[in-house]
Amino acid sequence: MLNADYRPLSYYPLSVWCWQDAIKAVFLDRVNIVEYYDKAVRSPGFELRLPSVVSLRSFVKPTRQPAFTRFNVFLRDRFTCQYCGSRDDLTFDHVVPRARGGQTTWENVVAACSPCNLRKGSMMPDACHMWPAQTPYHPSVHDLHQNGRHFPPNYLHESWMDYLYWDTELDP
Known part of the structure; x- marks a missing residue:
């Protein structure tokens, strides 16, 4: 559509x-x-x-501002654990744990695999020597669109091709 x-x-x-x-x-x-x-x-x-x-x-x-959803956090972080780089068994982690006053916001939540999330637990990054690969940030819709282009759906019908990615730069 x-x-x-x-x-x-x-x-x-x-x-x-x-x-x-x-x-x-x-x-x-x-x-x-x-x-x-x-x-x-x-x-x-x-x-x-x-x-x-x-x-x-x-x-x-x-919309000007993307909704704060689990999917959009994963998309912002390119479906990659921000601690070890894994793409399996993703969940999300509060960088500053909620137990220590951390908020559930764009600036405090990152994609994390379950093993890293469990290992970090409710510790601060300094205490467990686990820092996210990128500082969590509030993405723009443009950021999410750019990241989404790296993860095309499993099925793209040929009739759709003329209408997707039309605003990307063409090869000379």
Whole structure:
């Protein structure tokens, strides 16, 4: 799904709808069909090729500040433990533990694998000699989009390619 200006609403996860929601939006006249799949849906008196790319009829203003969610923390930290670099069994860690007054905020939470999180426990970074690879920060939507481009979804249909990453620099 694209915004009315033909930009994806989100790069990661992509703004992807199931085919039923896309068909419903077509019938409610909320979207324009931009590209089609080869398959069609049929009823006794009607046939419609499945839309593969749709654009909203009315522009949705993108959010300026990303929501503080577990997924967005992982995306900011590139799905990597900030202590050991592992990409397995991720959770999140409070750099200044909550037991010591640490807040659950962008500036105090990092992605961490379960073993590192357990090892650090409620200790301060100096006490356990565990410092995050990058200082936690409040990312912009642009930061998350940039990071999302490094983690494409498992499936990208060829009809989507002309509408993704259109604002990246082209090779000469």
